[in-house]
Amino acid sequence: MESLHNHKIHIPLFSPFFFLLHFSSLHFLSLACEPPHKYFVNCGSKADANLSGRVFTADSSSGFLCTEKSRAIERTNQSPSPYQTARIFSQQSYYQFGINETGTYLVRLHFLAFSSEVNLSTALFDVLAFPNVSNSGFKLLSNFTAKNSSNSPLIEEFFLGIDPGTFKIYFVPQASSFAFVNAIEVFLAPASFKPENYSSSFPLVLRTTYRVNVGGQKIEPDNDAIWRKWDTDSIYLSNSNAAVDSQPSSQSLNWQSFESDGFVGAASDCIAPYSVYQTAKLMTTRAEGSNPFNITWSFNVSADARHLVRVHFCGIIGPAGNFVFNLYSNGIFIKTVGGPDFSFSRLYSPFYYDFVLSSNRSEFINISIGPSIHTTTTNNSFLNGLEMLEIIEGPALSNPPASVCNMKGRKKIKMGLVVGSVIGGLSLICILIVGILFGLKYRTAKRVETSEWSPMPAVGGGSNHSRLTDGTITGSPMNYLNLGLKISFAELQQATNNFDTKLLIGEGGFGNVYRGTLLNGRNVAVKRGKRDEQGSGQGLPEFQTEIMVLSQIRHRHLVSLIGYCDERSEMILVYEFMEKGSLRDHLYDSNLPRLSWKQRLEICIGAARGLHYLHTGAAGGIIHRDVKSTNILLDENHVAKVADFGLSRSGPLDETHVSTNVKGTFGYLDPEYIMSQQLTEKSDVYSFGVVLLEVLCARPAIDTMLPRDEMNLAEWGMLCKKKGLLEQIVDSSIKNQIDPSSFRNFSETAEKCLQEDANDRPTMGDVLWDLEYAFQLQQTAKHREPHEDSTANASSAFVLPNVQRFPSVSSTINIDDLALPGDDELDTTEVEVFSLLRVGDAR
The missing domain is CATH 2.60.120.430 (Galactose-binding lectin)
Structure with a gap:
């Protein structure tokens, strides 16, 4: 087809995700159609x-x-x-x-x-x-x-x-x-x-x-x-x-x-x-x-x-x-x-x-x-x-099937090639024999190692049959995908002491999360799908999506997938373990030390980098669709990593949208997405704007215990910002730490993210730049007396330090205004999927 113009097609390569295509307007120099190669x-x-x-x-x-x-x-x-x-x-x-x-x-x-x-x-x-x-x-x-x-x-x-x-x-x-x-x-x-x-x-x-x-x-x-x-x-x-x-x-x-x-x-x-x-x-x-x-x-x-x-x-x-x-x-x-x-x-x-x-x-x-x-x-x-x-939006096949190739029609074979092939073949046979003997020895040793404990009865039967090899929800098989990431159910039982409740570190809509230690000594977080979902298959799309997304992307600010298990009707995901838990834990949990303003800025910048990579990086374009403080995890050094890709959608994102069922979490959902059911990366930007207000005010996105006009943080925060009263709802533990210029820039960034019209919101690249600028303003702030560090005058005019604002490296995305038909379904997730994970190898 020649040109889709503003109506690009969004197609997932991975399970969660689907790809968007935009055809160019290349036209012919002549009226006749040239015969193609x-x-x-x-x-x-x-x-x-x-x-x-x-x-x-x-x-x-x-x-x-x-x-x-x-x-x-x-x-x-x-x-x-x-x-x-x-x-x-x-x-x-x-x-x-x-x-x-x-x-x-x-x-x-x-x-x-x-x-x-x-x-x-x-x-x-x-x-x-x-x-x-x-x-x-x-x-x-x-x-x-x-x-x-x-x-x-x-x-x-x-x-x-x-x-x-x-x-x-x-x-x-x-x-x-x-x-x-x-x-x-x-x-x-x-x-x-x-x-x-x-x-x-x-x-x-x-x-x-x-x-x-x-x-x-x-x-x-x-x-x-x-x-x-x-x-x-x-x-x-x-x-x-x-x-x-x-x-x-x-x-x-x-x-x-x-x-x-x-x-x-x-x-x-x-x-x-x-x-x-x-x-x-x-x-x-x-x-x-x-x-x-x-x-x-x-x-x-x-x-x-x-x-x-x-x-x-x-x-x-x-x-x-x-x-x-x-x-x-x-x-x-x-x-x-x-x-x-x-x-x-x-x-x-x-x-x-x-x-x-x-x-x-x-x-x-x-x-x-x-x-x-x-x-x-x-x-x-x-x-x-x-x-x-x-x-065709089925998950991509990561590798071709193994085939023994007998090429037809190629009869000219050089003698030197034949001699070389024979010699090479003999060498290969010797190598294979040594490899097989070594492999048998290794497998025997592994059986001895894992035979000291009794296996737990399998959920849904004792078969080792894989759910993914049956095919995905779209009918495309996953038996060619990510086989190197498979971890046996037996090893995960041993890693979690048979899923001991003492090792339980989180509960979510998909299932429980356990701390575990693999045979190689690596600490991991093991997320096991709920048993009732395994019977109904409700969690299978998210399970497949998470594997497809995380197995093909790597970034310092994205949680890494270590492996998965789909034996015995199980749906288990294994992640790097994040020592400090979720961002939300450090904002609301009184038992944990409060994050400083500098730490909060660094965490927001890290999360923005991860999301910016998802939107525009080597992954080709991924919309997270469930950005919230519980899905931003912290390692032992408080480095932020975005997690939980079960609701993600994939495909090139610029100047596009896709009609889709509304999924996400109340309080973070983009109002325009809810009304039009048109999903774009700007929906992630809106959700991240809510996170920015959480970071600033240390209160949940939705708090039903508050008066009606204060329940929704995004609405309440923007109303306070409009009235010049935003500094009054800032977390009291950081009020005296925030430089007024940094506060003003940070609050304006949140306000831009929370615009009702998606076209008025910045790209994630622009948000990242603004947050780095706010951090720079904080770092270069002149020393003030304690009484001068208050943000009470944050709404006033300030003399900014001599920091040059360079043009953003990301371009503004013009979202298409075509209204596409969609379902009326509103599928939300209000529970945390997992909380504590830890980084193993820095990525």
Whole structure:
């Protein structure tokens, strides 16, 4: 797709999290769509075949195929084509392709269960793709079968962001079944499909579900510049009486590159074929009370999946300024099309608009167009074309499956390579023998070491079966993920003295937290999921999300994940142990020494650094979604680390939002997020602003024992700030420590974080800079007499020390104002997930 503009897509790589994509506005220098660099493979064949002008190379001689056990089958009495042959796999195998250029690639897989000695319609298999140098991949098809009553090919189409290197497509048979494929296409999509903010850590993965020529005839791949197939819209039309097909236009189209309020001009027929823009569906009558939208198309989709939708328009009924109508989805207003304010108005000019939808647990998405209240004309609503692509948001696969590769078609082998391989092989065998003997000795020793205590009865049965290898909530397996982090249940029992209550250091919504010592002597915090949640599966998404996030990020101010256990229906997370507990403990617990103002500033700066890294660092963009004082932990040196990523969402964040169920903790939740259900990194900024007030005032975010107007700390603090009375509610233990300039800067930072409009809030990078500035002001404060150190005059004008404020290194993020549909659910967590952890190795 060419351009999503302000509507970037948010897609999690990890379990918690989902990725956001923003396509660039790169346009063609010419109107014709250039043929792309391509791979076309004729699977199971010894001869090349032609299809719609494409030459498919036989895989038996291509060198693309890597397999140990496969079989080629062929139809009889058929003309040569990619559907005459198929490659069958009894074991997992893959095709690999050399990629020279980073970009968005179009991948098509062709399946036809033709009649042969093998019943291809019984095949059941998965298809995995590994498009990145980091070896992160995705499951494209799960438990796929190619049954098709129409006896026509099934073509599965995907858009993937791919890095230079080797791109692999795996075919993995299920159980005793097999996998097969007839043909494969892999080619670089035209420049207009290239993502603007592509990151190798977060690949682009979209699956085409619908492509419709509205008001026109079916378009076969032969008549599309990049061989797409377009269906007619009649089978999707809800009320045929509300619409009529337009007369095909014979006029030449004005291919133009332009942008207007999210609308983009189609620069060439790579966007859509000429025939799509020549026809349209037009509204016949005005909306009636029982039928609020004149033209509605209904599409069956996967429940809970999100989709990228592109709608195509062309001014075949007149310039854009002559018509005005509204676009809706499931009854929710999306956009007004046309009108006198439309900045580009030209006859026969094609353009399109992109937006993202959530099915919200429904198996249907309705797209509707209807008259705007600003027009009095009748036949003013129309649509030329529609595309719908499912956003694949399952957890990424961290490593490709282990495969024995027997490359087909590579016959030239140098003798020196053979001799070297033999010698190397003999050396490897010797090394393996020594390794096996050593391993057996080690395992024997470990069994002796752990045999001194009796194992506790397993919750939910005695099986060692892993929950994660069954697949995640989205159907993507985790058996390839983070295997190096697995810790056995037996070792964790020993580490916690069989989960002795004497070692209990915290209780939370997910479960209890125990202090433990691993076999290597390392102190850890062991968070064990509650038993009732293990039966219902309610804690599984958070468990998977925490693993996926923390296993792929490392930062000094983020709590490190040491390992996890998913045996015996257990959900256990193991973290570094944080000696000083949570920030909240040191603000409210009278048994602990009070933190000084300098310590509080350093803790806030550390937490801000951790959050800034999450938002913009190497992780690619993560929204924490549950920032609060109990999730900021302190090591033995009071170094702050952000913790608890069970509610996180992932993906590039700049200029984006994602429609999602509201999750978090009362008192910290962003009011705009609650109302609009649009999640952005600015929601974290708001929550952090509440933490800043907690640090300043040493009181909970919500205190039901106080008068009504003082219960909510954010509201009460901002009211006091507005009245110039904020210094009166500052923690009495630090009042005499705070330099007035530092106080003013700190309080203004909190105020900016707590703005109602997310667009008015700073980025986390700006917050970090402001806090470091407040710390610098505190450090450079001139010595004052005790009576002069009071903050009573903090609201007055001050003579600041000579400290230069440099421009912020982070740029302001403009949050998109598109209102996306969302659920009404409010899922909150009011309990601490864990409290005491300790740093092991500094990171």
